[in-house]
Amino acid sequence: MHTQSISQLAQSLRSGAFSSVELTRHYLQRIQAHQALNAYITVTEAQALEAAAVADQRLADGTATLLTGIPIAQKDIFCTLGVKTSCGSKMLDNFIAPYNATVVDNFNQAGAVSLGKLNMDEFAMGSSNETSFYGVVRNPWNPDTVPGGSSGGSAVAVAAGLAVAATGTDTGGSIRQPAALCGITGLKPTYGRVSRYGMIAYASSLDQGGPMARSAEDAAVLLQVMAGFDGKDSTSADLPVPDYLAALNQPLSGLKIGLPKEFFGEGLDSGVAEVIMAAVAEYRNLGAQVIEVSMPNLNLAIPAYYVIACAESSANLSRYDGVRFGHRCANPQDLTDLYTRSRGEGFGKEVKRRILMGTYALSAGYYDAYYLKAQKVRRLISQDFQQALAQVDVIMSPVTPTTAFGIGEKLADPIAMYLADIYTIAINLAGVPAMSIPAGLSGGLPVGLQLIGNHFSEARLLNIAHQYQQVTDWHTLTPPGFA
Amino acid sequence: MSLTADDVNKIAHLARLGIDSQDIESYTKDLSGMLDLMTQMSKLDTSGIEPMAHPLDQVQRLRADAVTEADQRAHFQALAPQVADGLYLVPKVIE
Numbered sequence: 001m002h003t004q005s006i007s008q009l010a011q012s013l014r015s016g017a018f019s020s021v022e023l024t025r026h027y028l029q030r031i032q033a034h035q036a037l038n039a040y041i042t043v044t045e046a047q048a049l050e051a052a053a054v055a056d057q058r059l060a061d062g063t064a065t066l067l068t069g070i071p072i073a074q075k076d077i078f079c080t081l082g083v084k085t086s087c088g089s090k091m092l093d094n095f096i097a098p099y100n101a102t103v104v105d106n107f108n109q110a111g112a113v114s115l116g117k118l119n120m121d122e123f124a125m126g127s128s129n130e131t132s133f134y135g136v137v138r139n140p141w142n143p144d145t146v147p148g149g150s151s152g153g154s155a156v157a158v159a160a161g162l163a164v165a166a167t168g169t170d171t172g173g174s175i176r177q178p179a180a181l182c183g184i185t186g187l188k189p190t191y192g193r194v195s196r197y198g199m200i201a202y203a204s205s206l207d208q209g210g211p212m213a214r215s216a217e218d219a220a221v222l223l224q225v226m227a228g229f230d231g232k233d234s235t236s237a238d239l240p241v242p243d244y245l246a247a248l249n250q251p252l253s254g255l256k257i258g259l260p261k262e263f264f265g266e267g268l269d270s271g272v273a274e275v276i277m278a279a280v281a282e283y284r285n286l287g288a289q290v291i292e293v294s295m296p297n298l299n300l301a302i303p304a305y306y307v308i309a310c311a312e313s314s315a316n317l318s319r320y321d322g323v324r325f326g327h328r329c330a331n332p333q334d335l336t337d338l339y340t341r342s343r344g345e346g347f348g349k350e351v352k353r354r355i356l357m358g359t360y361a362l363s364a365g366y367y368d369a370y371y372l373k374a375q376k377v378r379r380l381i382s383q384d385f386q387q388a389l390a391q392v393d394v395i396m397s398p399v400t401p402t403t404a405f406g407i408g409e410k411l412a413d414p415i416a417m418y419l420a421d422i423y424t425i426a427i428n429l430a431g432v433p434a435m436s437i438p439a440g441l442s443g444g445l446p447v448g449l450q451l452i453g454n455h456f457s458e459a460r461l462l463n464i465a466h467q468y469q470q471v472t473d474w475h476t477l478t479p480p481g482f483a
Numbered sequence: 484m485s486l487t488a489d490d491v492n493k494i495a496h497l498a499r500l501g502i503d504s505q506d507i508e509s510y511t512k513d514l515s516g517m518l519d520l521m522t523q524m525s526k527l528d529t530s531g532i533e534p535m536a537h538p539l540d541q542v543q544r545l546r547a548d549a550v551t552e553a554d555q556r557a558h559f560q561a562l563a564p565q566v567a568d569g570l571y572l573v574p575k576v577i578e
Contacts, residue, residue: 206538306521318498334576375534
């Protein structure tokens with residue numbers, strides 16, 4: 001069951017091959033059997049079975065949607081009414097969300113069954129899922145390697161068949177990078193396409209939620225439910241949502257692909273490069289034309305990103321003060337002690353590093369040199385994308401410079417960890433949508449191909465990904481032992 | 484550019500963030516490394532470039548100034564570490 005697509009499962013639920021309760025039990029058993037991967041922070045077994053029973057009712061009375069009765073799981077960054085929503089942090093270990101994120105509401109209305117909440121880097125700050133208060137998540141392709149981050153639990157749950165699909169969030173690559181390292185399909189939509197209401201904030205001008213799934217087709221089904229205007233998110237895009245499934249089957253003849261030379265330079269592993277070039281050759285066979293494009297300011301994307309993300313996070317995370325919710329230290333002596341110790345005890349090391357960096361960048365005398373400068377660099381990077389995307393329909397590149405690295409390998413050197421985000425980060429600065437799709441293996445580990453499009457071109461990206469998945473089977477590979 | 488342990492203590496105070504004294508050295512090293520990375524931006528001439536605050540260059544949407552939310556104080560305060568009579572409690576600020 002757990003290697004089937006959403007449409008296959010939906011068909012089986014309708015033909016009576018199995019019920020949603022049976023399907024949900026199957027996933028709950030798999031979650032139990034593969035606890036060593038540490039993909040879930042919270043499994044909501046009772047609620048899942050209850051939702052599955054309701055879904056079976058809807059399937060019987062003809063009010064079901066394509067997602068009704070399909071077991072999915074939410075990254076633990078999406079507030080879920082009555083369920084612990086930890087954001088991977090000790091700070092929120094005691095936080096039972098008092099309301100639903102819009103994304104969670106949307107899935108509930110569609111009748112999807114939520115299996116629980118998925119592990120992640122603390123406050124989505126990390127590229128390896130090693131900063132979670134709840135421990136590292138293991139990559140099912142090799143348990144000694146990281147799954148990527150910050151949506152590591154989401155990627156592992158989908159790759160290992162512990163959920164049909166999952167939600168993720170992406171501030172600098174947190175959907176695409178774990179999708180690449182775990183061999184699944186992930187989509188970061190255009191900034192504003194998916195509501196951020198109830199999605200715990202990291203860097204508000206960069207954060208965006210999106211689907212993580214076994215195929216572009218499944219991702220299209222999820223995005224259809226996730227996307228849309230939300231009056232409760234002041235940066236939500238007030239634009240109609242296209243029919244993503246209907247767009248999947250357009251032919252690709254005449255498609256113009258741009259390869260930015262800066263994405264294929266020093267630091268790119270030769271095995272990864274080989275897989276990417278083979279995927280591009282496959283697109284040529286499908287009728288696409290390939291031209292070289294340029295992103296002259298790419299090398300400044302990492303510094304600009306870390307200034308903006310740290311600055312915004314230092315402001316966003318100031319709400320965790322030990323007064324209204326979250327961790328509070330024992331026996332505070334005075335108000336300053338209450339703030340300082342509650343925050344000092346509640347946050348882990350990577351979160352503290354970014355709060356300190358952001359506080360410094362925003363402090364008097366340094367604002368112009370760091371934050372304002374980074375916002376100017378951001379504009380130049382955005383212009384690079386607009387210039388390239390004026391010549392081509394889609395930009396293709398690797399998602400990561402290497403395949404999954406070893407657990408612990410980069411922990412001692414945060415800068416090395418940041419530099420590995422080089423191919424994903426610029427996309428968030430420009431606010432454009434991008435996907436990672438499985439394109440092959442290098443040394444037995446998955447490699448992701450990145451597809452980057454212009455604002456609100458998700459339907460086209462899903463189409464381009466789907467056509468590739470019609471002529472290749474990389475997306476159907478399952479890690480050994482998880483078939 | 485290099486920071487000192489003193490700088491890190493000052494920044495931590497601005498952020499009201501408790502840092503263990505034995506960790507100050509590693510934060511000083513890490514933050515100095517991050518600053519070196521960020522200082523790379525100064526090589527680029529950005530005079531005349533408009534800063535970009537929103538990736539689609541949009542401004543905050545406004546809504547009518549009308550009450551849209553019901554009072555959920557008790558619901559939200561159920562999460563608080565310490566409340567009394569509908570108020571959040573903190574250590575005494577004024578004697």
